[in-house]
Amino acid sequence: MINGVLNINKPKDITSFGVVSSLKKKLNVKKIGHAGTLDPMATGVLLVCLGEATKLVPYLMDLKKEYGALMKLGEETTTEDRTGVVTKTQDYFRLTETDIRKVFRVFRGESEQRPPLFSALKYKGKPLYKYARDGIEISPSTRKITVYKLEILDISLPFVRFRVECSKGTYIRSLCRDIGNVLGVGAHLFELERTSIGTFHVDKSISLEDIENKKIQVYGMNEALEHISNVSIKKESIQKILNGIHPKKEDLKLSGIPRFKEGGLVKLVSGEDKVLAMARVQKGPIFQLLRVFPVSF
Numbered sequence: 001m002i003n004g005v006l007n008i009n010k011p012k013d014i015t016s017f018g019v020v021s022s023l024k025k026k027l028n029v030k031k032i033g034h035a036g037t038l039d040p041m042a043t044g045v046l047l048v049c050l051g052e053a054t055k056l057v058p059y060l061m062d063l064k065k066e067y068g069a070l071m072k073l074g075e076e077t078t079t080e081d082r083t084g085v086v087t088k089t090q091d092y093f094r095l096t097e098t099d100i101r102k103v104f105r106v107f108r109g110e111s112e113q114r115p116p117l118f119s120a121l122k123y124k125g126k127p128l129y130k131y132a133r134d135g136i137e138i139s140p141s142t143r144k145i146t147v148y149k150l151e152i153l154d155i156s157l158p159f160v161r162f163r164v165e166c167s168k169g170t171y172i173r174s175l176c177r178d179i180g181n182v183l184g185v186g187a188h189l190f191e192l193e194r195t196s197i198g199t200f201h202v203d204k205s206i207s208l209e210d211i212e213n214k215k216i217q218v219y220g221m222n223e224a225l226e227h228i229s230n231v232s233i234k235k236e237s238i239q240k241i242l243n244g245i246h247p248k249k250e251d252l253k254l255s256g257i258p259r260f261k262e263g264g265l266v267k268l269v270s271g272e273d274k275v276l277a278m279a280r281v282q283k284g285p286i287f288q289l290l291r292v293f294p295v296s297f
Contacts, residue, residue, distance in 0.1 A: 002029060003051035003293075004218035005060070009205035010038050010046040010194075019208070023048055026211050035060035036168070036197060041083055044194035044202050052293045053221050059228065059265070059278065063198035064148065066165045070191035071176040073158040073183065080116045080173035081189040090185045092158050100155060103182050104162070107175065108150050112142040116173050145170040159190065198227055221275040221293065222267065230269045231287070233276060241268055241276045242294045247287050265290075 010019055016037045024032050033054045035047040044067075047060055074092040077084030117138065149165040164172065173189045180187025195202045206217055222230070233241055237251035247268065260266065260281040268277045268287070279287035 002027065002218060003053050004049075004220050005053050005056065005200075005224040006048040006050065006216070006218060007200045007205045008046045008048050009202060009207050010043055011208065012043055013040055015040050016046055019046055020048060022208060023211065026208075027216075033057055036065070036194075038194060039081065039083075039173075039192070041081060042192040042194065044192075045197050045200055045205055046194070047197055047200060047224075050218070053224065055278075055291050055293065056221060056224060059225055060197065061168050063227065064165055064167065065170070065194060066149075066163065066196040067172050068153075068163050068193045068195050069161070069172050069176070069189060071160045071162065071179065071187050072190040073160065073180060073187045074185050075158075075188055076177070076180065076186040077188045078117075079188075080171075080177045081192075084188070088186055092183075092185045095157065095183060095185065097155050099183065100160060101152060103179055104150055104152055106182065107179060108147050110144060110146050113145045113169075113171065113174050113178070114142045115140045115171055116177070143169050147175070163195075222269060222273050225267055225275070228278075229264075229266050230273065231266045231279075233268050233270060235271060238270055238276060241289070242292060244289060244292055246289050247279070249286070 006023070008019060008023070010016065016034050020032055020034050023029075027050070029050050031051050031054050033049050035049060035057045038044065038046055049056055049060070072082070073095065074090050075086050076088040077086050117140070146167040147164060147170065148167070149163070151163045152160060153163060154161040164175065172192055176187045176189045193202065206215060210216070232253035233247065233251055234253045237247065240251065241247055253271070262281055262283060264281045266279055266281060266287065267275050268279050268289075269275055275293055277289050277293060278291040279289050282288055
């Protein structure tokens with residue numbers, strides 16, 4: 001069984017689920033899933049988890065994401081991107097580059113964002129896009145997001161190309177919608193590429209064709225979660241952890257007592273840096289097990 005993470009460069013015109021289904025057949029694996037959906041029109045980094053690494057999905061979802069995007073001003077669509085039906089057009093000729101740059105600055109930092117109606121978010125167990133397709137209007141609750149960086153790369157009206165680094169749960173479609181609304185001309189997302197998730201960059205991603213040609217690079221579980229600190233477990237305590245018993249101070253292989261941030265996440269690893277479990281820091285060097293990975297060991 002393969003236990004690890006693939007950095008796939010998702011092509012256009014295929015769903016994230018479609019990529020996973022294709023890889024499941026190509027690699028002949030039973031346990032497989034992705035960390036963060038990309039719309040069919042979007043390309044770029046899609047993290048696909050195999051085997052025991054499917055349990056890492058929640059921790060990978062928390063990572064910052066970076067996108068390269070192209071926005072079209074003056075048109076609003078049903079889906080907030082170019083795949084939808086145009087619902088409204090407005091003149092954008094009065095806009096200046098200064099106007100656009102000023103509004104972009106407003107969207108940096110924390111804010112509340114209303115997700116698009118055509119999205120996979122669920123309402124009463126059913127994806128929002130299914131309600132939208134049936135003509136049923138659902139008003140999704142706003143969600144707190146953070147835009148860490150928002151940089152304009154080029155302005156060639158009606159198009160604006162930009163780069164954004166943001167928190168999980170941020171919809172670039174909705175970001176374009178909101179920028180267009182503030183500018184007073186409407187807008188929608190025209191192109192989107194996810195260039196990175198955490199330390200996984202599109203420059204080091206592999207294609208579906210690479211998979212077919214057996215050019216496979218699998219990131220081990222420890223490497224995939226390199227943003228989370230390691231805590232080594234003594235050899236004689238490894239089985240205890242694998243049995244789901246919360247570790248105590250005497251189980252830790254520490255030189256001195258490091259300061260752990262209470263409530264933070266750590267990886268419990270063996271001497272060979274194989275991931276045994278994910279844990280949350282309690283008071284002092286005391287940890288609460290969250291996930292155990294017996295198969296990976």
